[in-house]
Amino acid sequence: MNNKKLAVINLILLFSIFLLADKCMALPIESPKPPLLEATEKSDMNKLKPVLNSTQGFNSMEWKGYLSDQKEKFVKAVVNKVEWDELWKRAFNKPGPEVDFENYVVACVFLGHGADWLYDIWFNKPYERDNLLVIPFSLAEIILKLSGPFKASGQYHMKVFKKRNGFEMILEDTSGSLRRM
Numbered sequence: 001m002n003n004k005k006l007a008v009i010n011l012i013l014l015f016s017i018f019l020l021a022d023k024c025m026a027l028p029i030e031s032p033k034p035p036l037l038e039a040t041e042k043s044d045m046n047k048l049k050p051v052l053n054s055t056q057g058f059n060s061m062e063w064k065g066y067l068s069d070q071k072e073k074f075v076k077a078v079v080n081k082v083e084w085d086e087l088w089k090r091a092f093n094k095p096g097p098e099v100d101f102e103n104y105v106v107a108c109v110f111l112g113h114g115a116d117w118l119y120d121i122w123f124n125k126p127y128e129r130d131n132l133l134v135i136p137f138s139l140a141e142i143i144l145k146l147s148g149p150f151k152a153s154g155q156y157h158m159k160v161f162k163k164r165n166g167f168e169m170i171l172e173d174t175s176g177s178l179r180r181m
Contacts, residue, residue, distance in 0.1 A: 068154030
């Protein structure tokens with residue numbers, strides 16, 4: 001086998017390990033290590049769990065990953081337990097974690113299996129517009145050098161936000177030129 005073929009196989013294996021390692025785990029949002037390095041160093045890779053900040057409250061819960069069974073694009077503020085559990089059943093084949101839907105919503109961005117590339121999904125600070133509370137999100141391409149075509153596998157980011165009485169919550173893509181979809 002020549003060096004070029006061996007390099008291609010190594011790249012494919014490395015990318016596969018990255019995707020498999022992230023299948024059932026949430027990565028910290030503000031990590032000093034690149035996600036690939038952190039994913040390969042984790043020993044507990046079989047649990048999908050929320051990433052909590054030091055307050056450990058609902059408004060600090062979020063989930064992020066690169067693999068899910070959510071095949072279609074899904075961008076929505078989930079506002080009730082029924083829809084939340086349906087999403088988790090569809091995307092991860094398990095019930096959703098407890099969320100206080102009386103006081104919180106979950107902003108969900110799933111790119112589905114048709115995404116053209118690997119993206120980092122970020123939520124920005126919500127703002128009011130008319131009778132809406134807009135939760136902006138952005139997609140930024142993750143730079144990888146691949147020798148073959150990319151196959152998306154259900155990238156996602158979900159984050160809990162505090163409800164505001166009298167406001168409908170919506171998500172708005174503010175990526176601009178950061179993405180190609």
